[in-house]
Amino acid sequence: MSAIIIVLIILVVLVFIALIKTIQVIPQASAAIVERFGRYTRTLNAGLNIVVPFIDSIRNRIDLREQVVPFPPQPVITQDNLVVNIDTVIYYQVTDARAATYEVASYIQAIEQLTVTTLRNIIGGMDLERTLTSREEINAALRGVLDEATGKWGIRVNRVELKAIEPPTSIQDSMEKQMRADRDKRAAILTAEGIRQSQILTAEGEKQSAILRAEGEAKAAALRAEGEAQAIRTVFESIHAGDPDQKLLSYQYLQMLPKIAEGDANKLWIVPSEIGDALKGLSGAFGNFGSPSGGSDAKTPPVMPTPPAPRREQPPID
Numbered sequence: 001m002s003a004i005i006i007v008l009i010i011l012v013v014l015v016f017i018a019l020i021k022t023i024q025v026i027p028q029a030s031a032a033i034v035e036r037f038g039r040y041t042r043t044l045n046a047g048l049n050i051v052v053p054f055i056d057s058i059r060n061r062i063d064l065r066e067q068v069v070p071f072p073p074q075p076v077i078t079q080d081n082l083v084v085n086i087d088t089v090i091y092y093q094v095t096d097a098r099a100a101t102y103e104v105a106s107y108i109q110a111i112e113q114l115t116v117t118t119l120r121n122i123i124g125g126m127d128l129e130r131t132l133t134s135r136e137e138i139n140a141a142l143r144g145v146l147d148e149a150t151g152k153w154g155i156r157v158n159r160v161e162l163k164a165i166e167p168p169t170s171i172q173d174s175m176e177k178q179m180r181a182d183r184d185k186r187a188a189i190l191t192a193e194g195i196r197q198s199q200i201l202t203a204e205g206e207k208q209s210a211i212l213r214a215e216g217e218a219k220a221a222a223l224r225a226e227g228e229a230q231a232i233r234t235v236f237e238s239i240h241a242g243d244p245d246q247k248l249l250s251y252q253y254l255q256m257l258p259k260i261a262e263g264d265a266n267k268l269w270i271v272p273s274e275i276g277d278a279l280k281g282l283s284g285a286f287g288n289f290g291s292p293s294g295g296s297d298a299k300t301p302p303v304m305p306t307p308p309a310p311r312r313e314q315p316p317i318d
Contacts, residue, residue: 021053026061031097033059043097060101066093066158069108073166074116076123078131082171086123087163088115090146096154104153111150111157118145128167135162 025048026032032044036056044051044058051058069092073085090111094100104110122141123131131138139160146157167175 018053022050024049024051024058029064030061031064031094032061033097033101035059040098040102060097062094062097062100064094064097066091069111070163071112071115073164074119076120078123078128079125080127082128082167084123084128084131084168085164085166086119088119088142089161089163090115090157091159091161092150092155092157094154095156099152099154107150107153107155110153111146111155114146114149115142115160118142128171132165132167135165138162 024032024044026044026046028046030046032049034041034044034051034056036052040059041056069090071088071090073087075083076086077083092111094107100107119138119142122138126134126138139162143157143160146160150157
């Protein structure tokens with residue numbers, strides 16, 4: 001009786017194990033390789049799958065999502081014989097699970113070694129300055145080579161990024177000094193340009209100010225001259241309207257002579273030649289006033305002697 005129970009228990013366990021091996025659940029974005037007696041049979045996709053127990057076996061489960069693999073820094077020699085360390089990051093995705101399983105033993109290691117060799121070939125044709133400034137070019141060239149080589153492995157390289165390019169310490173110090181010198185040079189140039197522009201603007205402002213000042217002075221002088229001309233015209237018209245005779249003009253002329261001589265700095269006084277005519281007019285006027293007839297009724301006006309010409313004073317000889 002006990003032997004029958006043991007046999008039944010063994011059968012139940014075997015059936016349970018067979019059911020487990022028969023039903024295979026594959027997660028989303030994954031694939032499984034099925035082998036039958038060591039030979040590839042098919043690829044299981046996501047979902048519920050049925051296999052033959054104890055005959056079919058799962059060889060490998062592969063993640064079909066995009067993977068990110070960082071590689072350690074690799075020493076690379078540039079064209080000008082400088083060693084730089086370059087960190088790379090590869091973004092890849094398995095497109096064919098069968099090829100990724102059977103075409104290459106370890107596609108991660110294969111991608112790493114291929115990246116190193118390709119990177120050395122690319123950097124070996126560039127100098128240090130071009131290497132530091134041509135990351136996009138290096139990424140594109142590296143991705144093209146990797147994508148072509150890994151296609152037969154069922155791998156698609158989506159992106160290749162250079163995380164860091166580290167030149168030697170001595171080169172870094174020299175580059176920092178050069179960059180500092182370039183920044184100082186640019187700062188000096190910008191300062192000089194600012195000073196030059198400021199001087200130009202100041203000169204332009206002074207020029208405009210001088211032009212406006214000159215225009216204002218010219219307009220003021222023109223208005224002043226116009227006012228003086230108007231005043232002279234008014235005086236002239238007033239004189240002509242009053243119709244003065246020669247005697248009145250002579251008298252006014254004599255009254256203006258003392259004002260001409262005013263001032264401490266006048267060491268030399270030049271008497272105009274017209275003073276003789278003025279004196280003649282006044283003498284004639286006073287002579288008519290003092291005649292016995294007493295006015296314009298006199299038949300024969302007295303003849304006044306002509307006054308001598310005024311003597312000009314000479315300046316003292318120092």
